[in-house]
Amino acid sequence: MRKNTSGPRFKALLEAANITTTGFAKFWGTEAQNVHNWYTRGVPAYRLEEVARLLSVNSDWLKTGEGTKESPRLQNASNGDTFDAQAIRGVYTVIDPNDIDLVFFKETPLSNGSGKTHVIQDPDQSIRLLRAQLDQLEVRHSDAICAQMIGNSMAERIEDGSIVAIDRGLTQVVDGEIYAIEHDGMLRIKYLHRMPGNGLRMRSHNSAEYPDEVFRPAQIEEQRIHILGWVFWWSTLSKRRPVVPFL
Structure with a gap:
């Protein structure tokens, strides 16, 4: 079984889309500390598909760094507090x-x-x-x-x-x-x-x-x-x- 090394890629995707840990946690409905833990431990296996779809990337690439990666399309909305729902149609x-x-x-x-x-x-x-x-x-x-x-x-x-x-x-x-x-x-x-x-x-x-x-x-x-x-x-x-x- 391939090791889940998604943490750094997950963090980089949020940074590239200018999404804060707190902002993502609020959208996801969880605590910021939980999201912060994913940076080092990796996105939990049972959440990988959802997170990958949300960030518009291939879940296999997110998990292992291998294979094709799509460009992230998730962006902050103009109020800086919620996300542009049209940009995350996969959710x-x-x-x-x-x-x-x-x-x-x-x-x-x-x-x-x-x-x-x-x-x-x-x-x-x-x-x-x-x-x-x-x-x-x-x-x-x-x-x-x-x-x-x-x-x-x-x-x-x-x-x-x-x-x-x-x-x-x-x-x-x-x-x-x-x-x-x-x-x-x-x-x-x-x-x-x-x-x-x-x-x-x-x-x-x-x-x-x-x-x-x-x-x-x-x-x-x-x-x-x-x-x-x-x-x-x-x-x-x-x-x-x-x-x-x-x-």
Whole structure:
């Protein structure tokens, strides 16, 4: 495994974009000391993709210094206190003062021909939500993403094809809440429940067709079950248009 030496490159990117440690920490929603620690310890592995996307660089280059590096596009806004959201579209975009444009993730086949899938960002799609809706639920804007419900396992609550919004900042399981999960590259939307011994129960709303699934810790690791975040919003269209009588 290649060593994470991202600290100096991360620091240099901020300096090149004229972003202070305090400014980045405020945008990220953390303490300045945490960001300062990344300069020496490196950006945490679970944050590398997000930070690289935010700073418009290749995550492999950020981690190791190898491969292609793109020019950073993150800049300070004119007030010196927040960032120009249009310059960081990879995280979220402010369309107007009341709206947030969230990035869209999708399940797509791997390019190696294995028939397996993985969950990646779709740069051609985004979903607009009201800023007030996120703020009301204390969802940090940069943690919010969208995806599409696939299948009828959550019908009648979340129909096939519905768009869901996911808070990546809440991955701790609260029994009975709905979460987005990446399960060996497959995107799944389920109720989650904790089980004794750090196990996990997945439950479908359409329980008649989709019985509960229980996973032991070893199975969670073997099957690469990763909680993407809490599902806090979804759109569901009616299955049919009503027929107006007497016409």
